[in-house]
């Protein structure tokens with residue numbers, strides 16, 4: 001039998017309890033008043049759809065949900081607009097984005113993270129790909145759960161750590177199995193918690209593996225997190241390039257204005273294991289690189305399509321960890337170019353903590 005406690009517990013489980021201002025039960029009717037995260041019409045609509053879906057999945061026909069969703073007060077909006085507010089200890093936040101799914105964005109993020117860690121930077125990796133979190137698998141932390149720690153009287157999440165990289169992913173939490181529709185409106189709130197309520201400690205770089213595409217979720221994430229710069233991943237293929245343009249335009253929107261540090265062309269050519277010098281341009285030659293020149297964006301490197309990259313991703317040990325390998329060398333070059341681009345970007349900024357990395361740019365990886 002439905003009762004108020006059950007509904008309250010469910011609201012907590014789906015992490016909307018703090019949006020609820022009033023909850024009443026009348027027979028089978030559940031009356032809920034809520035405040036949306038943003039006054040935008042589509043945000044309210046999304047919240048409504050997600051709530052209805054969640055309630056019907058949980059309680060079936062047992063209840064009739066009567067929702068009233070209002071806009072936040074201006075003061076509440078200001079509190080959630082925290083763009084630019086530095087996160088103590090985190091020097092550079094880099095968003096890894098792609099215009100399109102499946103281009104290898106998560107693979108690039110994982111390899112870049114381990115490469116930077118080998119170069120002796122302090123690195124964090126946040127898997128914000130709510131549609132298909134892959135960091136747990138790619139970094140061999142599947143099934144693990146971040147612990148809670150008490151820091152200055154506040155309970156915080158302790159990121160997991162592997163290969164010298166600290167990481168958090170929605171995939172580590174049980175809510176990850178909730179319906180995808182549900183995750184949309186909650187995404188930026190949940191991710192904000194993963195960034196701000198976690199004990200990251202001192203980080204030179206926090207890489208954020210964004211979901212593929214350029215939707216509302218991206219906008220809310222990048223508006224709420226003080227991103228230093230974005231790195232775009234694309235294949236050389238024509239269809240992917242149109243999406244890349246959209247992705248870049250998103251970061252360059254006036255209200256967003258996040259510098260694009262450069263473009264990484266993934267799956268640039270295929271090289272068979274037994275003939276590593278042979279290059280087959282199966283997705284077209286240098287398509288992403290021409291686009292980067294056109295758009296006046298630095299090219300950070302081209303990464304071949306190699307079987308061992310896929311295999312090492314699947315077994316949770318990024319290929320760039322293979323000492324002395326071609327792929328490791330490529331990733332070191334990419335990391336150095338990204339740092340150069342970041343240094344260039346920081347020159348145009350007021351002196352901040354971010355400038356510190358100029359002293360470390362170009363250093364070689366260590367054998368760990």
Ligand SMILES: Nc1ncnc2c1ncn2[C@@H]1O[C@H](COP(=O)(O)OP(=O)(O)OP(=O)(O)O)[C@@H](O)[C@H]1O
Pocket residue numbers: 098100101102103104105106107108129132134211212266267303304305306307309310311313314
């Ligand atoms: N350079 C590469 N060589 C071989 N396989 C690759 C390469 N880059 C990525 N892959 C493989 O392609 C698949 C998709 O990669 P990945 O999951 O990183 O893409 P994504 O862009 O993050 O996808 P999503 O749309 O899920 O976010 C994975 O199986 C990965 O191992």
